[in-house]
Amino acid sequence: MDKMNLEVIRQDTPGCSDKIFLNSAGSSLMPKPVVEATIKFLYEEQELGGYAAAVENSGLISQFYEEVAKLINTRSSNIAFVGSSTDGYAKALSSISFKEGDCIITTNDDYISNQIAFISLQKRYHIEIIRVANLPDHELDLEDFENLIKKHHPKLIAVTHIPTNSGLIQNIERVGRLCKQYDVLYLVDACQSVGQIVVDVEKIHCDFLTATGRKFMRGPRGTGFLYVSDKALNQKMYPLFLDSIGARWTAFDDYQLNDTAKRFELFERPYAALLGFAEALRYANTIGMNQIEHYNRTLADTLRINLQNNGFRILDKGNRLSSIVTFCQADGKVEKIHKILSDHKVFFKENRREDALIDFTSKNVDHAIRLSPHYFNTIEEIEKVSQLLENINL
CATH class of the missing domain: 3.90.1150.10 (Aspartate Aminotransferase, domain 1)
Structure with a gap:
């Protein structure tokens, strides 16, 4: 093409x-190649069973991680497959040990599911949610952002790149600089931006970034990815619930974490959809x-x-x-x-x-x-x- x-x-x-x-x-x-890749694998599952089909296609499966890495300028070891952007978002949030009195700084334009998740954390752990002010032109007030960081020392800053309800593109790069300067965990919801505009995690300086397959990436439903930074991996951050992909059972009462972002995955994945998503990623990267x-x-x-x-x-x-x-x-x-x-x-x-x-x-x-x-x-x-x-x- x-x-x-x-x-x-x-x-x-x-x-x-x-x-x-x-x-x-x-x-x-x-696109047709996405549907064809998905259906092809389903037919192989029909003939071989799910386990053997996954082994036969292990090379294609690994290309999913390579294509995501190419799309957002990172390495494949920083990528986890998830069932949706919200799935990845929940796993990222669950890796943070919130306690009473902690603070999340977010925006007025964060996605509805994220806002509900913050309120759920507030009700459960009695944390504080602070939403940064907007300037008259609706841009983020970055001076207010910095003042809030200095005052509240937040446990997390969370920003939706493009809200689902308007065409606003929030200035996640400038927020990322503040997060890096003050060493604050930074979570970005990119479900409406990945596939629509250039997204570069090196420029964003985020610790987590979530995206979905079904929107502008033109992939199958039930697919998404989670980016996890080296900083988060090196700090041994991991989701609340692990399984045999996320960790290795090393003793009766202990386990060893997967070194890569795959610690945020679960063993059971829809491989047909994953391969379709890989094709959607390849399609966008080719253009x-x-x-x-x-x-x-x-x-x-x-x-x-x-x-x-x-x-x-x-x-x-x-x-x-x-x-x-x-x-x-x-x-x-x-x-x-x-x-x-x-x-x-x-x-x-x-x-x-x-x-x-x-x-x-x-x-x-x-x-x-x-x-x-x-x-x-x-x-x-x-x-x-x-x-x-x-x-x-x-």
Whole structure:
């Protein structure tokens, strides 16, 4: 495949032939090679059984770790396969020994599942949750961030790179510098950024980073990865529950940790899905994340400008915006948008206030339409959607 041959990419994506698919932030369309790799392994399991099929494909399985490492600029030993971004996030959180009085600093724009996890920890361990302030342009107030670190000495700083409910790209690199300067554990949720834009863990300086397969990576559901830094591995951090992959049973009452990030894995994994995810990673790496990011920005920028010109209220705020476009009608409602998009086979997502309680409350909206174009979409599709919606606010 040529680096960014849109014709070939769309031929590899049969799901885009009969609809305009703009929900890659939810669960994207898999390319044919991803589906083929998944099905091929299932047939081998049918013939050989799961154990023998895994042994036969051990080389391909190891390529999963290599492809992730290539994607985010690290080594394969720093990668664990997980069932989802949230699965990896929970395992990372469980590796931290929270106690009463500890503090987590996070943001107003962290993902709903992460916010709920923090509240769960608060209820169980009586820790404190502190959310950093936003500047008037909705960017993180990094001065406030540093002051909070100095004042509270947090056990963990946790930031979602791109929230699911808006196009904001949070400044995780600058936060990472603060975490490195003050030696604070740093957890990044990259489930909406991996596969959409360039993500480089060396520049982020994070201790943990989670991602999913089903969104912009275009992999199967039930897949994801967890990045674990050398610092976290060397400090013997490990999830609350280990099994025979995470550790070796060395004595009746003792075990020895796996030296690599695989200590965060479990023995039982869906190898068919893992191999499909490996193919999705290879697919993106072959095209190149720089090219994917550049094209996605063109699609999203065009869509936002068109919607704004048509009188819609754009809900995305920040200096750097992603390929997640959220908006509502001029009157704050979404029903007319919902009907037109549904009637014309445009795939989208409707977000509710409960999905982003802090953000949507501050924006005074109850619902938003989310469109998330990806690199298999065309400018012509963006223009068609814009035309379908152009008279709603008249």
